[in-house]
Amino acid sequence: MADLSIDFAGIRSPNPFWIASGPPSNTAYQAHRAFEAGWGGVVWKTIGEPIVNVSSRYSGIDIGGTRMAGFNNIELISDRSPQTNFREIAETKKLWPDRALIASLMVETREDWHDFIKRSEDAGADGIELNFGCPHGMCERGMGSAVGQNPGVIETIVGWVMEAARKPVIAKLTPNITDITTAARAAKRAGADAISLINTINSITQVNLDTWVPEPFVGGFSSHGGYCGPAVKPIALQMVQACADDPEIQLPISGIGGIASWRDAAEFIALGSTSLQVCTAVMHYGFRIVEDLIDGLGNYLDSKSICSVDSLRGRAVSRIKEWKYLDLNYKRIARINYDRCIGCNLCHIACEDGAHQAIRLIAPNGLGLGPGRVPGKPIPEIVEESCVGCNLCALVCPVQGCISMLSVETGRNTLSWDDYQEKSRGAS
Ligand SMILES: Cc1cc2nc3c(=O)[nH]c(=O)nc-3n(C[C@H](O)[C@H](O)[C@H](O)COP(=O)(O)O)c2cc1C
Ligand code: SF4
Ligand code: SF4
Numbered sequence: 001m002a003d004l005s006i007d008f009a010g011i012r013s014p015n016p017f018w019i020a021s022g023p024p025s026n027t028a029y030q031a032h033r034a035f036e037a038g039w040g041g042v043v044w045k046t047i048g049e050p051i052v053n054v055s056s057r058y059s060g061i062d063i064g065g066t067r068m069a070g071f072n073n074i075e076l077i078s079d080r081s082p083q084t085n086f087r088e089i090a091e092t093k094k095l096w097p098d099r100a101l102i103a104s105l106m107v108e109t110r111e112d113w114h115d116f117i118k119r120s121e122d123a124g125a126d127g128i129e130l131n132f133g134c135p136h137g138m139c140e141r142g143m144g145s146a147v148g149q150n151p152g153v154i155e156t157i158v159g160w161v162m163e164a165a166r167k168p169v170i171a172k173l174t175p176n177i178t179d180i181t182t183a184a185r186a187a188k189r190a191g192a193d194a195i196s197l198i199n200t201i202n203s204i205t206q207v208n209l210d211t212w213v214p215e216p217f218v219g220g221f222s223s224h225g226g227y228c229g230p231a232v233k234p235i236a237l238q239m240v241q242a243c244a245d246d247p248e249i250q251l252p253i254s255g256i257g258g259i260a261s262w263r264d265a266a267e268f269i270a271l272g273s274t275s276l277q278v279c280t281a282v283m284h285y286g287f288r289i290v291e292d293l294i295d296g297l298g299n300y301l302d303s304k305s306i307c308s309v310d311s312l313r314g315r316a317v318s319r320i321k322e323w324k325y326l327d328l329n330y331k332r333i334a335r336i337n338y339d340r341c342i343g344c345n346l347c348h349i350a351c352e353d354g355a356h357q358a359i360r361l362i363a364p365n366g367l368g369l370g371p372g373r374v375p376g377k378p379i380p381e382i383v384e385e386s387c388v389g390c391n392l393c394a395l396v397c398p399v400q401g402c403i404s405m406l407s408v409e410t411g412r413n414t415l416s417w418d419d420y421q422e423k424s425r426g427a428s
Helices: 028-037 082-095 110-122 151-164 180-189 230-245 262-270 280-285 289-303 346-354 392-396 417-427
Strands: 006-008 011-013 017-019 041-043 058-063 066-073 100-105 127-131 169-172 194-197 201-203 225-228 253-256 275-278 331-336 359-362 379-382 403-408
Touching (some): 028 289, 151 180, 230 262, 262 275, 346 359
Parallel strands (some): 100 127
Antiparallel strands (some): 058 066, 066 225, 331 403, 359 379
């Protein structure tokens, strides 16, 4: 099987799967259970001056039949004392020397950063993650996302940290910023060894329409919370790719945000991640999901004859270009496989009302043999000269593989937006 082990900025781990800082990494008991299940690393629940949490703390969004497709929390950092956390980190590291154990920290002053870094390293932590991301509570006190949203402050604090740190330092970034690369560049300038992203996204998930109090409910009120889980994966992937592609950053990336399956993991690696962190999926399904993550990623790499995580890393990064460099002369069109079509005509309605009126309804004439189709009912037909290849019909079609998108030869040369503008100027 392919080699799943990684070296993340000098932190070794038998596989790329780490528990993200959060409720599943709160205690030594949980870290033991995670390592027993097979996780390669644990990023401890953020340690700082102990806080007091509210009740309740979580809310979520269900999409279709999927519970917690989006998850929201207003929980703060660890509510246990730093002494307890550092003692438990030391106990855990002794028992699991081959796994990655990272201390996540969030404190205020330069002296506090120095003190907490020394205590983390004395406890045996393999690395330190700086929590610059928490979007609620801590930012009101000048920490968390209040730091992560200000590149100048990131640079100052990473600078303080690097004065004291001997172990690798990972700056964990907030997505609640216009351009995350400005934060990553600041961390790099100040000497961080790696970055991790994303932390949670500022959100309100739902309003109770009888009481008009949003969830999570705390004595008649709520607060902006941090959004995560499967719904945030596309946002996280975009930010990981942007950081991986930036020539000024070029730091190891720990990818976080909605990872729940080996496919998610492989996508994050292909877009530039070395390690992968998981929080919501573990809260939902437990530590045991790591078995499927390891098997699935290993089998996928084997099936592609890719020998290691390192060899997959970044393969998709350069496949994202600025829009202006895409080929305006490339063309795709939709094609219906009538053996699968059930005659629901959702594609027709979508294209008629929401796209380019390129699917007409025709008499079946012996076509449309898919299961459940009503005999004699009109069936869709693609009007190829009107189809702009937008993908909408393939996305709405309820039958997997029924509508495929085919590349067609246009006989025209590649044309970028810049070329197009130049041509237009020449013509006028
Ligand atoms: C309830 C909860 C508590 C969290 N606490 C922390 C924390 O203490 N420190 C931190 O850096 N991130 C914290 N996070 C953020 C996660 O580490 C992670 O960045 C985020 O949830 C996205 O990953 P996911 O989609 O796998 O959950 C927390 C997330 C949740 C859901
Ligand atoms: S949406 Fe799919 S299954 Fe339904 S009519 Fe169109 S092609 Fe057939
Ligand atoms: S790809 Fe777009 S334009 Fe073409 S048939 Fe489908 S919905 Fe219509």
